[in-house]
Structures are given as structure tokens and as C-alpha cells.
Amino acid sequence: MKRRINFSAWGRGVWKAPAFALGKEGEEAAAVARAIARKSGVELVTLRSDGTSRANGVVDSRHYVASFGTPCRGGGWSPTAEVWFAIPVTA
DSSP, X not given: OOEEEOOEEEEEESOOOOSOEEEOTTOHHHHHHHHHHHHHTSEEEEXXXXXXXXXXXXXXXXXXXXXXXXXXXXXXXXXXEEEEEEEEOOO
């Protein structure tokens, strides 16, 4: 079952962030990246983990970085944006 995923995002380039994403448990990062790509009118090129944030020794959010772009006619990608986002850990 899909659920609402709240996140905060920041980055460089031309992109738009939706208010939230919908995704399954365990696939939150991919769901957020797809939502940003869909809202921005581009395609997801890469997605990777960028660590965690801790408060009092407990992980409170997971961080990711994604790059977005448009496909080139001869192959490859023309990058348009690089976006970092944080997904809070819910207990």
C-alpha cells in the first residue's frame, strides 16, 4: 500500500519540488526522486544515498542526492538539476 512521504529538498539547476510523494515502504527515496522528476518534466538520471542526520545518537532523517536531465539524441544525458533531499525517519 502506498503512503504519503514528506521530505525537504534543496539543490541547483532547474527543478520543482512537489509538496509530497507517494510510495511503498522501503522505496521512499525512489518515490521522492520520481515525484521531483515528474513535477519538473525531466527524467531521473542517478540516485544515491548521502548519509543520515542524527539527533542524540538516533537517526532522524536519511539524505539522498539525485541528478535529473533530458536524454541526448546521440546517447547519454544533458543534466538539468542536482537535488538533495531528506526524508524524516518515522517511528
